[in-house]
Amino acid sequence: MRARDLKREGTMTQPRRETLPLKTSNDVVFARQKVRQWAIELHFGLVDQTKLVTAASELARNALDHGKGGQMVIEQVTNGARAGLKLIFEDQGPGIPNIEMALKDGYSTGTGMGLGLGGSKRLVNEFSVESTPGKGTRVTVVRWK
């Protein structure tokens, strides 16, 4: 069931990417561990690793709890000589009606303190949210080494 698109001996020409489902709370744990694995392979520093994995945990959980389940895509990216990791969280849930509000700390439509989105933004270098109420949400983040 798990799609494993991992090309371990990734050549320079093929971007390495992997897709994981986010259907259960175990999937969130698995997603964390995968991101950690990738970050270690790319030789991210410990604090950078921790920040990225924590952001992944937040966003994966959001996709599961608020987005009614979805998937996470991990992709290795480069910008000139820099290496980085891109994570894309997609769900087909109710969407976020007011993205600006959602990014403010403390805002939440459900239970909990709602720090997931705004907090995660601070843990990564690039952050973008696309959401259509009724259709779904996609959050894309990048952390550079």
Add this chain to the structure above:
Amino acid sequence: MSDLSEIISRNEDAIRAEWIRDMSMSVQRTDLISKTELDEQCRALLTAIVAGAKSSEVADVSSAAWKVAREILQEISASRARQGFSPREVATFVLSLKQPLFTAIRKDLAKSQEKVFEAVWSATELLESLALFTTEVYTVTREELISRQQQELLELSTPVVKLWDGILALPIIGTLDSARTQVVMENLLQTVVATNSKYAIIDITGVPTVDTLVAQHLLKTITAARLMGAECIISGVRPQIAQTIVHLGINLEDVITKAKLSDAFALALDKSGRMVTRKSGAAGAATNAMLPGPINKREG
């Protein structure tokens, strides 16, 4: 433009030989790169250029057809940037391919002046795009190198000192920006764990200005330490800093601040259940009695 790719294929060895020969000694830098390595790089690049020139997207160097060429140039440029080649040397590496190419074009298309002109023009545009790309990569790599060196400098300039068992001091000298705060935090917190120190004195005597941002950075460090179970005391608060803090309305309610490092140290000692006492009178007298000369003789 299959003309160009064919011309290069047909004359590959000659072009490459002339290319390397024309590269002045300063571009070759035999001190930094071996002749065989250079030959390999030139060979690989020429092959990639042939492939790109053969494709339909011959003019667009950023297109997929030129991916291999870009990757080769990326590697060449980045490694040269790291090795210390100058930007001119790196760009010249690509541009010096012009002359050998023109020679081959003139030879192969000698019959038609029109064709020669066209081919030369296309080749010029192509090489210039590649050279520009190479220079961009070079710049990015240099910037990365510089920022890494800056990072190392940062780490060196914020030492964490053990004042006593369980008490650390962190004298910060210079401005405290977000990058530096990261380094300072990591360094401090790791030392807290390694030395099992409950108290950390952050001395800001050497920090020229404390504005809202700097205060935020300090607060982040203090909060992180607290989460781990350590307590921070800020010392070295100058009168001007105190005024700024109040004027800006910065909330330091939960933070203990002291004007002097010595006060902070005394406080930390106290909090950790210690005190400093003078040595007893008997010991003092014994020391005095050991002094030769007038002091003893004055007794009488």
Add this chain to the structure above:
Amino acid sequence: MERIPVLRMGSLLLITIQVDMHDKLAMQLQDDVTQRISDWGSTGVLIDISSLEIVDSFIGRMLANIAGMSRVLGAETVVVGMQPAVAITLVELGMSLPGVRTALSVEAGMELLYGAGAGFKTGRDDDPAEA
């Protein structure tokens, strides 16, 4: 279902979290702690997170909840051993866990709960001294 073990040492509850918890496990722990405090009349709760490499907002909330609920039931909670990278990340995330007391190690945590020189408490004390 797997659970995080809650150990009893006299009036102290000792919890060592060593696994990457999924949400249900975390909720189960909350329930277990409050149940145990009630069952055994514990006055102190010590949570050792020195093996946790990730503490996200959910786990952070769990820790805050345990501290809050325990206090209502008459027990004090100390969270010990947070790793530096975790602390830095939590702060960046915006969580400062204000109601949660912390210490560098299990020893320091016990000292905080029961006073200096405290080791194993037999549970006969009514008021554990706090340093």
